[in-house]
Each structure stands twice: as C-alpha cells, then as structure tokens.
Amino acid sequence: MEDLRKKYLDLIGGASDEGALESLRVQAVGKKGEISLKMRELGKMSPEERQTAGPALNALKDEINSALAAKKAALADAALDERLRGEWLDVTLPGRMRRAGSIHPISQVTEEVTAIFADMGFAVAEGPQIDSDWYNFDALNIPGHHPARAEMDTFYMHRAEGDNRPPHVLRTHTSPVQIRSMEKQGAPIRVIAPGRVYRADYDQTHTPMFHQVEGLAIDRDISMANLKWVLEEFVKAYFEVDDVTLRFRASHFPFTEPSAEVDIQCSWEGGVLRVGEGDDWLEILGSGMVHPKVLENAGVDPTQWQGFAFGMGIDRIAMLKYGIPDLRAFFDSDLRWLRHYGFASLDVPTLHGGLSR
Numbered sequence: 196m197e198d199l200r201k202k203y204l205d206l207i208g209g210a211s212d213e214g215a216l217e218s219l220r221v222q223a224v225g226k227k228g229e230i231s232l233k234m235r236e237l238g239k240m241s242p243e244e245r246q247t248a249g250p251a252l253n254a255l256k257d258e259i260n261s262a263l264a265a266k267k268a269a270l271a272d273a274a275l276d277e278r279l280r281g282e283w284l285d286v287t288l289p290g291r292m293r294r295a296g297s298i299h300p301i302s303q304v305t306e307e308v309t310a311i312f313a314d315m316g317f318a319v320a321e322g323p324q325i326d327s328d329w330y331n332f333d334a335l336n337i338p339g340h341h342p343a344r345a346e347m348d349t350f351y352m353h354r355a356e357g358d359n360r361p362p363h364v365l366r367t368h369t370s371p372v373q374i375r376s377m378e379k380q381g382a383p384i385r386v387i388a389p390g391r392v393y394r395a396d397y398d399q400t401h402t403p404m405f406h407q408v409e410g411l412a413i414d415r416d417i418s419m420a421n422l423k424w425v426l427e428e429f430v431k432a433y434f435e436v437d438d439v440t441l442r443f444r445a446s447h448f449p450f451t452e453p454s455a456e457v458d459i460q461c462s463w464e465g466g467v468l469r470v471g472e473g474d475d476w477l478e479i480l481g482s483g484m485v486h487p488k489v490l491e492n493a494g495v496d497p498t499q500w501q502g503f504a505f506g507m508g509i510d511r512i513a514m515l516k517y518g519i520p521d522l523r524a525f526f527d528s529d530l531r532w533l534r535h536y537g538f539a540s541l542d543v544p545t546l547h548g549g550l551s552r
C-alpha cells in the first residue's frame with residue numbers, strides 16, 4: 196500500500212498538464228483504477244484484515260484525490276503566470292508620438308502679409324504662372340532689347356518649329372497679374388499679387404522658383420507719401436515692432452518712375468536680427484510710382500490716374516522673420532530643417548527672443 200501511495204504521489208508531482216493528471220486519476224481512483232480494484236478485494240479478506248485495510252485504502256484514496264486537486268490548481272496557477280508574463284504591459288512607457296503636420300512657412304508668411312495689406316484695403320489678385328512675353332515684359336515697359344530681359348534669367352516655354360504664336364514664359368515676377376487686374380477693373384485699384392515666380396538661378400540666396408508679393412495702388416492723387424506710409428505700416432505689423440525707420444534709396448526699374456529701393460532699420464547683434472532698432476540697414480523691397488507707359492499699356496489713362504507699386508520676396512522676408520539662413524531649406528523637402536525652425540509642428544514661432552542670422 197505504501198508502494199502504491201509513493202508511486203501515485205510521485206506521478207502526480209511530475210505531471211506536466213491537466214491531461215496527464217486526468218489519466219493518473221483514472222488509473223488510480225477511477226472505477227477500474229488500481230485503488231478501486233484493491234477495495235474490491237476487501238470482500239475476500241478476513242474481518243480483521245478488512246478493519247485495517249479498509250480505512251487505509253479510503254485514506255489513500257482521499258490523499259490521492261487531494262494531491263490531484265492540489266496539482267491541478269498548481270498547474271492552473273503556473274499557466275496563468277505564464278500568460279501574464281507574455282502579456283506584460285509597461286504602463287510607464289512614453290506614448291507613441293504622432294507627428295502633426297503644419298502649414299509651410301511660405302504659406303504662413305503669405306497669409307500674414309495678405310492679412311496686413313487687407314487691413315489697408317488691398318484685395319488679392321491672382322493670375323497664370325505661364326504668361327506671354329507681352330504681359331511679363333512689354334506691358335511693363337521692358338522691350339525686347341532691354342537688358343532686364345536677359346538679367347532675369349527667364350525660362351522660355353518650348354515652341355514647335357513653325358509655331359509663330361508669341362513666346363510664353365514662366366513669369367519672372369507677379370507684375371503681369373496687376374496688368375491683367377488693371378485691364379479688367381480699371382482705376383481706381385488697390386491689389387496685392389502674391390505667388391510663385393521663376394528665374395533660372397540657384398545658389399544659397401536664389402532658387403529657380405520663389406515667391407513674391409507685389410502691391411499696386413492707383414487713384415487720382417496717390418503719391419510716394421502714401422507709399423511710404425503703407426510700407427511703414429506693413430513693416431511694423433509684419434516684424435511686430437512699434438516703430439521703424441525706412442530708408443528710400445533712388446533706384447531704377449523699367450516699370451516705375453521714380454523708383455526706390457527700401458531698406459529697414461535694424462541691428463545685428465550676436466547674430467540676432469532686430470528690426471526697428473540699431474543703425475544697420477536691411478534691403479527688403481523695391482518700389483516706385485508706376486510708369487505712365489505701364490498704365491497706358493494696361494488701359495489706364497496716365498493723365499487721369501497715378502499710383503505706386505512695390506515688390507518683395509516672400510521667401511526672403513520669411514527667412515528674416517524666422518531666422519532661416521538658407522533658402523533651400525524651404526524646398527529641399529528635408530523636414531528636419533523645417534522642424535528645426537518650428538514649422539513641422541502646430542507651434543507658430545514668434546519674434547520673441549530675436550532672430551538668428
């Protein structure tokens with residue numbers, strides 16, 4: 196009996212799963228199990244023998260049943276432990292960051308500029324990026340022989356042999372948009388024309404495609420004084436300063452007379468640009484009174500109307516405001532650059548703390 200006890204307790208202790216335990220149960224205490232057979236043999240025993248063997252067999256049966264139940268519970272615990280180990284979750288891990296998209300700095304600056312001029316009554320005009328050489332050059336008082344045509348590194352559209360339609364170009368400035376606006380609505384007019392322009396040039400400060408915003412204000416008695424006020428208001432609003440001095444330097448453009456390049460007062464200290472303080476100058480735009488020939492070319496009578504025009508590079512003023520040193524950062528599609536300047540999240544950077552060169 197003791198052999199039987201040891202045999203089954205050992206087997207139960209070594210069982211590796213519930214299936215093995217069930218076979219052992221059948222083998223030991225099942226109807227035809229070893230212990231049950233032994234119990235049947237009780238009938239053949241003498242009353243004395245039966246008196247000791249009976250209770251001993253019952254006790255053995257109970258002990259084996261308890262061992263089976265205990266082992267079953269232990270196996271279930273082990274299985275649960277194993278599952279928990281596999282499904283372990285570290286709730287202290289940082290979450291998976293999702294990168295948020297954001298508006299491109301050129302689009303953002305275009306919107307800023309548009310909003311500032313809208314406050315001063317300028318509507319937004321748009322036009323084709325491929326235009327005839329009339330709209331891009333001749334109407335703006337830049338005739339075929341004019342050096343400005345060569346200087347602008349113009350992209351010409353391909354023309355098939357024998358196609359004698361006038362040449363078309365990728366616009367080199369947004370000025371043709373304003374010629375079309377004047378043709379359409381006549382004077383008086385107050386518009387800005389932001390958009391893409393193209394010149395065959397590529398280095399640290401030039402890309403073959405860049406963005407301009409030009410402005411035009413035509414009325415009976417618009418003067419350079421109005422130009423000065425509008426540009427001062429623009430520079431203060433755009434660079435978020437209370438005061439700024441502008442310097443008008445005499446210049447020459449075929450489409451304006453007189454013409455002036457405009458510098459803004461600034462300081463460069465420790466590589467940081469501050470607009471509206473210091474005694475340095477930063478050239479940011481060109482301007483002038485619209486040439487009478489240009490008005491005439493756009494169907495506006497220059498004996499009745501006059502006004503100013505100006506132009507500036509959006510990419511350039513974006514670089515200055517947000518401290519981006521290389522124009523190519525905008526277009527090389529390397530998002531790390533844009534992220535570095537604060538444009539790859541939904542954060543909108545500001546001038547606080549100055550700008551780095």
Ligand code: 2U9
Nearest residue numbers: 370373374407450481482504505506507508
């Ligand atoms: C019309 C008449 C006149 C627009 C003007 C400039 C001066 C100018 C440059 C600034 C930097 C181009 O992007 S840039 O390289 N522009 O200096 N633009 S006056 O004059 C016009 C425009 C339209 C009908």
